Amino acid sequence: MADAHGDFVWYELMTSDAEAAQAFYGPLLGWSFADSGQEGVDYRVFSAGETQVGGMLHLTEDMTEGGARPAWLGYVRVDDVPAAVDTVRKAGGGVMMEGNEVPGVGPFALLSDPQGAPFYVIDDRSGEDSGAFAKHEPKVGHxxxxxxxxxxxxxxxxxxxxxxxxxxxxxxxxxxxxxxxxxxxxxxxxxxxxxxxxxxxxxxxxxxxxxxxxxxxxxxxxxxxxxxxxxxxxxxxxxxxxxxxxxxxxxxxxxxxxxx
Structure with a gap:
C-alpha cells in the first residue's frame, strides 16, 4: 500500500560525531550505512537489510551555534507541506525550517507542536514507498x-x-x-x-x-x-x-x- 498523509516515513539522527554514532547504532540495530551523496553535508543513510530506514546528519559548528543538539526526529508524510506549515502556525506550533527540498524526493519542513516537540513533515514525490516503520509485523532494525x-x-x-x-x-x-x-x-x-x-x-x-x-x-x-x-x-x-x-x-x- 502506498504511503499516505499521516504515515511516519523516515527517521533522522542529528549527532555531533557521525563516525562514533555509526559505530554505536550499526551493531546495536544491525544497520548498514551509505553516504547520501549530498554535497556540502555529511548525511548518511542507514538501512535494515535492503530497506532504508533513515538518515544520520552530522551537526556542523554553525548548526550547533544555531541551537541544534543530538536528537532523534521523525518525518511524517503530508500531501501539502505549505498547507501543513500554515496549519501548524495557526495552531500555535513552531516553524523551525521551511522552504527546503530533498533532491529527488520533495519539499520538507521542520516544525514543532504547541508544547515544543519537534518533528518533520515531507511531501515524498519519489514514488517509492517507505519501509522505515513496520506497519503490520515486527521487523528488526525498523x-x-x-x-x-x-x-x-x-x-x-x-x-x-x-x-x-x-x-x-x-x-x-x-x-x-x-x-x-x-x-x-x-x-x-x-x-x-x-x-x-x-x-x-x-x-x-x-x-x-x-x-x-x-x-x-x-x-x-x-x-x-x-x-x-x-x-x-x-x-x-x-x-x-x-x-x-x-x-x-x-x-x-x-x-x-x-x-x-
Whole structure:
C-alpha cells in the first residue's frame, strides 16, 4: 500500500560525531550505512537489510551555534507541506525550517507542536514507498512505535489529529501518569501520546527501534558508552523496552523480545 498523509516515513539522527554514532547504532540495530551523496553535508543513510530506514546528519559548528543538539526526529508524510506549515502556525506550533527540498524526493519542513516537540513533515514525490516503520509485523532494525511524551496530552491530541488525520485507538489507564492514548492510521497502530513525567525536561517524540532480544541490546548499550535511563520493562503484548542516551547525548528507545 502506498504511503499516505499521516504515515511516519523516515527517521533522522542529528549527532555531533557521525563516525562514533555509526559505530554505536550499526551493531546495536544491525544497520548498514551509505553516504547520501549530498554535497556540502555529511548525511548518511542507514538501512535494515535492503530497506532504508533513515538518515544520520552530522551537526556542523554553525548548526550547533544555531541551537541544534543530538536528537532523534521523525518525518511524517503530508500531501501539502505549505498547507501543513500554515496549519501548524495557526495552531500555535513552531516553524523551525521551511522552504527546503530533498533532491529527488520533495519539499520538507521542520516544525514543532504547541508544547515544543519537534518533528518533520515531507511531501515524498519519489514514488517509492517507505519501509522505515513496520506497519503490520515486527521487523528488526525498523521503527516499531512512535510515542509522544507531552506537557498537554489533550492539546496534543487535537493538534495531531487535525494535522495528520490520526484516529484514536485504545487507551490504557496508567494511574497517576494518566491515560496512554494510542492512535491508528489506516489499518495499523502507529503510536501513542502520554503525559510528560516530571523527570523529563521537555515534551518530545520517542521512536522505538526493534532489536531481536532486549538483554543483549541492553548489554551492548551499557558496554559501549551509552546510558540506560529506564528499563528494560515489559509492555502489553510481551515485548520489552528501554530508553537510553547514546554517547553523543541523543535520547533513544529500543524494543525487543525477552529471549530464552
Amino acid at each position: 521503527c516499531a512505535w512512535n510515542e509522544l511524551v507531552t506537557e498537554d496530552p489533550s492539546a496534543a491530541d487535537s493538534f495531531y489529529r487535525d494535522l495528520f488525520g490520526w484516529e484514536k485507538g485504545e487507551a490504557m489507564d496508567m494511574g497517576p501518569m494518566g491515560l496512554y492514548q494510542m492512535y491508528t492510521q489506516s489499518d495499523y497502530g502507529l503510536g501513542a501520546i502520554m503525559k510528560r513525567p516530571e523527570e523529563m525536561p521537555v515534551s518530545a517524540w520517542a521512536h522505538y527501534f526493534r532489536v531481536p532480544e532486549i538483554d543483549p541490546a541492553h548489554s551492548f548499550v551499557t558496554g559501549h558508552g551509552g546510558q540506560v535511563v529506564n528499563g528494560p520493562m515489559e509492555i502489553p503484548g510481551g515485548d520489552y523496552v528501554f530508553q537510553g542516551i547514546d554517547p553523543q547525548g541523543a535520547f533513544f528507545s529500543i524494543i525487543g523480545a525477552k529471549g530464552s
